[in-house]
Amino acid sequence: MKRSTLVRIAVQSILKNKMRTLLTMLGIVIGVAAVIVMVAVGQGAQSRIEEQINNLGTNLVIVTPGSSQAGGVSQGAGTFNRLTVEDAEKLEREGTLFAAVSPVIVSRAQVIGGQGNWRTMINGVSTEYFCIRDWQAADGALFSEADVRGMRKVVMLGHTVATSLFPDGDAVGQQVQIRSVPFKVAGVLSAKGQTASGADQDDVVVVPYTTARSRLSGFARVQQILASTYSPGDIAAAQEEVRSLIRESHRLGDDDDDDFTVRNQSDLAEAASGTTRVMSWLLAAIASISLLVGGIGIMNIMLVSVTERTREIGIRMAIGARGSDVLTQFLVESVVISVLGGLIGLALGFGGAALLGHITGWSTETPPQAVLIAVGFSAAVGVFFGFYPARQAAALDPIQALRYE
Amino acid sequence: MSVIRIDNVTKVYRSGQNEVPALRGVDLSVAAGEMLAIMGASGSGKSTLMNILGCLDMPTSGQYHLDGVHVNQLGRNQLADLRNQKLGFIFQGFNLLARTSALENVELPLLYDRSGRQHDSRALAAQALERVGLGNRLDHVPSELSGGQQQRVAIARALVMQPTLLLADEPTGNLDSRTSVEIMALFQELNDQGITILVVTHESDIAAYCRRTVEVRDGLILRDEPVVQLRRAARDLRTLAAPPPVGGPAPGAAIGEATRSPPAGSP
Numbered sequence: 001m002k003r004s005t006l007v008r009i010a011v012q013s014i015l016k017n018k019m020r021t022l023l024t025m026l027g028i029v030i031g032v033a034a035v036i037v038m039v040a041v042g043q044g045a046q047s048r049i050e051e052q053i054n055n056l057g058t059n060l061v062i063v064t065p066g067s068s069q070a071g072g073v074s075q076g077a078g079t080f081n082r083l084t085v086e087d088a089e090k091l092e093r094e095g096t097l098f099a100a101v102s103p104v105i106v107s108r109a110q111v112i113g114g115q116g117n118w119r120t121m122i123n124g125v126s127t128e129y130f131c132i133r134d135w136q137a138a139d140g141a142l143f144s145e146a147d148v149r150g151m152r153k154v155v156m157l158g159h160t161v162a163t164s165l166f167p168d169g170d171a172v173g174q175q176v177q178i179r180s181v182p183f184k185v186a187g188v189l190s191a192k193g194q195t196a197s198g199a200d201q202d203d204v205v206v207v208p209y210t211t212a213r214s215r216l217s218g219f220a221r222v223q224q225i226l227a228s229t230y231s232p233g234d235i236a237a238a239q240e241e242v243r244s245l246i247r248e249s250h251r252l253g254d255d256d257d258d259d260f261t262v263r264n265q266s267d268l269a270e271a272a273s274g275t276t277r278v279m280s281w282l283l284a285a286i287a288s289i290s291l292l293v294g295g296i297g298i299m300n301i302m303l304v305s306v307t308e309r310t311r312e313i314g315i316r317m318a319i320g321a322r323g324s325d326v327l328t329q330f331l332v333e334s335v336v337i338s339v340l341g342g343l344i345g346l347a348l349g350f351g352g353a354a355l356l357g358h359i360t361g362w363s364t365e366t367p368p369q370a371v372l373i374a375v376g377f378s379a380a381v382g383v384f385f386g387f388y389p390a391r392q393a394a395a396l397d398p399i400q401a402l403r404y405e
Numbered sequence: 406m407s408v409i410r411i412d413n414v415t416k417v418y419r420s421g422q423n424e425v426p427a428l429r430g431v432d433l434s435v436a437a438g439e440m441l442a443i444m445g446a447s448g449s450g451k452s453t454l455m456n457i458l459g460c461l462d463m464p465t466s467g468q469y470h471l472d473g474v475h476v477n478q479l480g481r482n483q484l485a486d487l488r489n490q491k492l493g494f495i496f497q498g499f500n501l502l503a504r505t506s507a508l509e510n511v512e513l514p515l516l517y518d519r520s521g522r523q524h525d526s527r528a529l530a531a532q533a534l535e536r537v538g539l540g541n542r543l544d545h546v547p548s549e550l551s552g553g554q555q556q557r558v559a560i561a562r563a564l565v566m567q568p569t570l571l572l573a574d575e576p577t578g579n580l581d582s583r584t585s586v587e588i589m590a591l592f593q594e595l596n597d598q599g600i601t602i603l604v605v606t607h608e609s610d611i612a613a614y615c616r617r618t619v620e621v622r623d624g625l626i627l628r629d630e631p632v633v634q635l636r637r638a639a640r641d642l643r644t645l646a647a648p649p650p651v652g653g654p655a656p657g658a659a660i661g662e663a664t665r666s667p668p669a670g671s672p
Contacts, residue, residue: 005516016504315500318461319562320489320517322482399461402500 027294028341034287036349042280100128113176114165124212140172140187302389314401327394334386342378414467442612445621493563553584590638
């Protein structure tokens, strides 16, 4: 039989039971719409996190202290810090792939000045830090190479710190005290907003690392060395280079393990989006359950339909329909119902995702593959759950089917 | 050449331990152009015979040849194709698809045609409906048609594939007496055009419109004889008072009865 004829027969009998068809479809509609909305929410969250990771800087390579082990018990990152400013300087001198390198010396301290005081993070860095993190001065100017070389007591205030100490916006040129050492405010950094985990990136003050090391007590070790490469393609090679240079600097033998960790931005992104990914899979999984329930609904209705139409099946067989014709008819019916439901669900899902994003302010992102997935899945549901009833129909004995009341 | 030839056909139904014989060795031969009634009370085996003749059921033993095809050797699919190509079924309960127009109902067998013939199924279906006098009822669904009209749609559906044999199972069982005569008039008209018709009935009134009567009892053929005095349904209709309720032309009206030869006997 021609394919167009099959579809025509199926569509004819679907149209003859509009209400029942609509109700059957509803299960698939809701299932597909739910999957799409959930995927959109998950994708939205994920891409927001990626955006924030990218906000850290471009082509970033990050060196952090390694972990020490005591009798087989790992002590966690940073417990055995052998990173030094010299490591950073060696990278800058001898590295070939780096656009910029900066050590980051971190401490917490009270900053006093202006309207009061504020406890915040003190970062000691080189001028290249601003280039790596793509951070500009919103007010005043970034401190200079000369400031770093001269260990001058200049400070850049993060946006949060600046607004809390100098609410009038007159921070530049003022004096603040950090651990009783007076610093001159060179400028205020532009606002960066929150990290993926909700930490305020602007709650920070930045000083030259030379100054931090010599003038502020407790700034001996380097918490982090940040470097950036010229192009994203260099990142892998750069990580290798960093490794060999620092191993050299730390005089590690061939058998010794690294006492530091080298990561890149995508490692960070990976870690950060891991949770969200699990979350969005979970959401999609829950939503697919409703798709499954929709499929069972189709099977239910198709079984009822086969029983109800036993006589029709008998008539069709008596006038020459083969078992395979009947099977295909019912199969096409369930596939048409579910694909139609899938398409409606698709439209509803796109609309729903947009609406949800609008109401809640979450970023939602509907991946274009969702179209294929939704249609493919609903067709598969139709075939899977339509097959059993269709086979029941095809296996009927024409004599008994004709006698069925 | 015979359209139907069955030799020593038996059919035994099994129910649990018991074996119930429905047919116990039946021989029957039907020539092309015949109009034959199979009669019998319920339980006589006539329905079983009908199912076997209709290729819906297989005999337990014995041979069945339909239009030269040895039916015994066919599989399920080939039987379906045979029903599609060579047989036209007419049932007591009409068995039309509900909520489906007359045209679509008649078109149905054409949709299952695997012979590869090219045809305009709509036009053929319309022609068949025209032939049974329902040319002006193409788009009506069964619930909008009277019993007689529904049976005409069923006859059109049976005719549309130009089968070698029309099999009518109690075709007038659900109809009033006047409509019954109308349907029989239509059968006679079709038979006059050369179509072989086999009517299963338990009413001798209806059998009287056929040219040959076969009576089945207890799974055996009891009697097989030509009808001596054939009744013409069209003539009977004229003696019945009420005008036909059908919108189409009165069945049999076109037949030139004066020129008809007296009833032919069975071969």
